[in-house]
Amino acid sequence: EATVRPHEEPGVDRGVPGSFVPFEVPEREAEIRALPPEPLALFLRYVPYEVVDRWAEWTNTAAATAQHGPLRRRSRIKAWRPTTAHEIYLFLGILICMGLHSESQVFRYWSTSQDQEDPIYLFTRFMTRDRFQLLLRHIRIFNPADFPDTPTPSEQRRRGQAREGLMPKVYRQVNGWSAHIQETGESFYTPGTGLTVDEAMVRFTGRSTETTTVPNKPTPVGFKARQARGDIEAKKAALTPTQRVVTTLVALLPAAVYHVFLDNLFASVKLFQALRRQNIGATGTCRKDSGIDEILVDEKEEEGKGIPWGKVHCIPTKDGELIQQFGPSSQAPSRARPRRATDTRNDVIPAVHQRESGAGGGYG
Incomplete structure (x- = not known):
């Protein structure tokens, strides 16, 4: 609104x-309660393995569906291979690094300097640019079955109409993780x-x-x-x-x-x-x-x-x-x-x- x-x-x-x-x-x-002793332990409270494992499952489902649609001759999705929770953790780490070290375009993170062979950003040793952009395009933190790409006739009729008590689709898609983040924050902090x-x-x-x-x-x-x-x-x-x-x-x-x-x-x-x-x-x-x-x-x-x-x-x-x-x-x-x-x-x-x-x- x-x-x-x-x-x-x-x-x-x-x-x-x-x-x-x-x-x-x-x-x-x-009141701030005792935090985990290590930063990684705190991070894992907000992004636990069981949550990321579901993300991997949903991402694989969405990517498999995309492979059956109309594709361009050089579409990256043709090279898709199933992802895992461990790879998504690596992907999240790369996103955090990008947030701390901004570049004007994504490909610049994978560019190499002229006087040495090593990449400027070491994470490029663990994930190629094509793979990163594939994950960026197809990662799902929600169940794709709950949000079909093709709206039903009833949804089409309601499009553009305000519906009391119903969040827009994009907010409902992230609501599951958002609720987990809020619950975790409340376990550490009381205003x-x-x-x-x-x-x-x-x-x-x-x-x-x-x-x-x-x-x-x-x-x-x-x-x-x-x-x-x-x-x-x-x-x-x-x-x-x-x-x-x-x-x-x-x-x-x-x-x-x-x-x-x-x-x-x-x-x-x-x-x-x-x-x-x-x-x-x-x-x-x-x-x-x-x-x-x-x-x-x-x-x-x-x-x-x-x-x-x-x-x-x-x-x-x-x-x-x-x-x-x-x-x-x-x-x-x-x-x-x-x-x-x-x-x-x-x-x-x-x-x-x-x-x-x-x-x-x-x-x-």
């Missing part, structure tokens, strides 16, 4: 000064009170209908994670699909009280109220169309010119569950850096968890 920013009308119902009831979040440090939710792009430049392009980003092309399944509280609050990412991720955590920090891609009055009903404190920056009080919207339009530096305006919501704060700047005038014309920083901060705040700044 596309990224959907919150769009809510400015609030007109506000509480009286002092009516805000802070949501108390007890401080709790994150503390403070959490942040932000978007990230997983780089991918192959062929897929699910890729997203965001220009002027460090990773401009790749996959964005979206709603994995429905959330009753999120539906009641009429949250956007992007905001539901927050409620879904929080629901996956061990049961506890948390304090979530968000940026204006997610934050809105509706989301903060929904989180409070889930016993989750939240702090974040908001845009003018995120449901904040109309007084703060007007002050934002004026860039806080009527607010002295070092002062913050606070307006509670009528139910006393949120406090909305706005300050003209978080820096002293003598040290303030000029804003660019494209700077979209917003100092409107609704909050459901109260802390001390510095002059000119606002914290939930």
Whole structure:
């Protein structure tokens, strides 16, 4: 799904000064449990042999199917031989090495220098470029039988239609390993009170209908994670699909009280109220169309010119569950850096968890 920013009308119902009831979040440090003594042992916890052995079986099945399809005269798949778990471990090691030592094109890893016969990258002694590209093209970390290349008539009819609770195909294909990674991570780490939710792009430049392009980003092309399944509280609050990412991720955590920090891609009055009903404190920056009080919207339009530096305006919501704060700047005038014309920083901060705040700044 596309990224959907919150769009809510400015609030007109506000509480009286002092009516805000802070949501108390007890401080709790994150816990990191004992890790395996060797890095390889830790790696094998995330990529165990039984998982890779299934990958080898599925990869061989997919490659055998491809061999029976229409082929070009010099197609690499004609030279396919069955792979093994050990070879896939080697393949993964090569991918990790490539990630650490980037080249503009794959063939450059197998090029040799002019003054010596040895390859620049020693892994080329163990796998040829053709074999690597064969594995890269045909490796399967999911059962191909569960995801046929030819869609059924019912799938064709549903194409282009949003289906509640069903992830796109490419995400379902990696969901098995993703779930294992999450379970393994939870066995080593328990989060503390403070959490942040932000978007990230997983780089991918192959062929897929699910890729997203965001220009002027460090990773401009790749996959964005979206709603994995429905959330009753999120539906009641009429949250956007992007905001539901927050409620879904929080629901996956061990049961506890948390304090979530968000940026204006997610934050809105509706989301903060929904989180409070889930016993989750939240702090974040908001845009003018995120449901904040109309007084703060007007002050934002004026860039806080009527607010002295070092002062913050606070307006509670009528139910006393949120406090909305706005300050003209978080820096002293003598040290303030000029804003660019494209700077979209917003100092409107609704909050459901109260802390001390510095002059000119606002914290939930």
